Amino acid sequence: EAQVTQNPRYLITVTGKKLTVTCSQNMNHEYMSWYRQDPGLGLRQIYYSMNVEVTDKGDVPEGYKVSRKEKRNFPLILESPSPNQTSLYFCASSIGTSGSPLHFGNGTRLTVT
Amino acid sequence: TQLLEQSPQFLSIQEGENLTVYCNSSSVFSSLQWYRQEPGEGPVLLVTVVTGGEVKKLKRLTFQFGDARKDSSLHITAAQPGDTGLYLCAGVGGATNKLIFGTGTLLAVQP
Numbered sequence: 001e002a003q004v005t006q007n008p009r010y011l012i013t014v015t016g017k018k019l020t021v022t023c024s025q026n027m028n029h030e031y032m033s034w035y036r037q038d039p040g041l042g043l044r045q046i047y048y049s050m051n052v053e054v055t056d057k058g059d060v061p062e063g064y065k066v067s068r069k070e071k072r073n074f075p076l077i078l079e080s081p082s083p084n085q086t087s088l089y090f091c092a093s094s095i096g097t098s099g100s101p102l103h104f105g106n107g108t109r110l111t112v113t
Numbered sequence: 114t115q116l117l118e119q120s121p122q123f124l125s126i127q128e129g130e131n132l133t134v135y136c137n138s139s140s141v142f143s144s145l146q147w148y149r150q151e152p153g154e155g156p157v158l159l160v161t162v163v164t165g166g167e168v169k170k171l172k173r174l175t176f177q178f179g180d181a182r183k184d185s186s187l188h189i190t191a192a193q194p195g196d197t198g199l200y201l202c203a204g205v206g207g208a209t210n211k212l213i214f215g216t217g218t219l220l221a222v223q224p
Contacts, residue, residue, distance in 0.1 A: 004155070035214075043156075043201070043214040090155050099205035099212050101146055104155030 002027045006091050006105035013081055014113055021076045021108045023091030031094045032074040033058070033102070034066065036087040043090070049074055050097075081112040116140075117204055117215035125221045129191050134200050134218045136185045142204035145178055145185045146212070150199040192222045 004025045013019055025032065033048040035058075045058030049068040063085055065077040074093075078085060089108045094100035120135045136145070144163045148156035160169050162178035162185060169176045173196075175188040185202055202215040 040216075042216045045211075092155070097210055099144070099210035101158045101161055102156075102212070104157070106153070106155050 002103070004091055004093055004103050004105040006089075006108050008108060009106065010109050012111045012113065015082055016080050019078050019081060019110075021078075021089060021091075021110070023074045023076065023105060024072050025074075025091075025093040025103070026072065027093060027095070027103065028071065029093035029095050029103070030071070031097065031100065032068065033092050033094075034064070034074070034076050035090045035092065036060065037090060037107075038087050046076070046089075078110075081110075083112050086110060086112050117202055117213055119200075119202060119215040119218045121218060122216070123219050123221075125223065126192055128193055128222055128224050130222075132189050132192060132220070134187045134189075134220070136187075136202035136204075136215050138183050138204060140204070140206055141182050142206040142213075143182070143210070144205045145182075146203045146205075147176055147185070147187055148201040148203065150201060150217075151197070156199075156201055189220075192220075194222045194224050196220060197222050 007022045030051050034046040035043045037043050044060045046064050047058050047066040049055045052071050055066050055068055068074055091105040092102040094102050117138045146161045147159045150156040160176045165180045165182045167178045173190045177186050200218045203212050
């Protein structure tokens with residue numbers, strides 16, 4: 001089954017404790033992206049990757065890092081999480097360019113206390 | 114900065130009613146996508162409209178792209194509880210062909 005898999009689904013952590021949210025897709029998609037979804041603010045792009053070893057900042061990149069060492073994986077790293085990073089995070093992929101329709105994962109709900 | 118405003122923000126209706134959700138911008142988009150997001154899941158693509166004035170139907174859902182490609186609407190006929198969810202429009206535009214998401218419309222259909 002074609003899918004984007006994120007882990008974990010839920011994560012509660014404390015300020016400053018490094019964490020990684022994994023994302024993997026099995027559709028051989030070139031493009032992958034991370035979004036955060038907050039009430040009243042909609043989906044905002046954090047980082048995206050057009051291909052392996054190519055990553056770029058989205059609209060809200062501060063406090064986040066990503067890497068794209070393999071085509072299928074695109075982890076999101078929070079080196080020193082803060083409470084304002086409490087949010088619902090989605091990984092997405094698409095077959096084409098940044099404007100192509102996206103396949104989303106089921107989300108990771110992160111709480112930073 | 115391109116913005117996509119959706120209205121209404123919230124909509125609660127009874128099963129069987131009709132409704133329309135609007136997606137408006139002052140910017141022109143090369144194409145526009147509609148997604149539905151159910152609780153606990155990620156958004157799922159419903160349709161992509163590309164041509165100004167285009168109308169697409171998906172069972173009881175009718176999508177229209179404005180003639181000037183600045184706005185779009187989603188009309189649901191005889192809504193059912195299974196239509197409940199967050200409806201998101203997303204436009205493709207700008208020099209980088211970036212996907213810009215709308216603010217969303219949360220629909221609740223009561224049985």
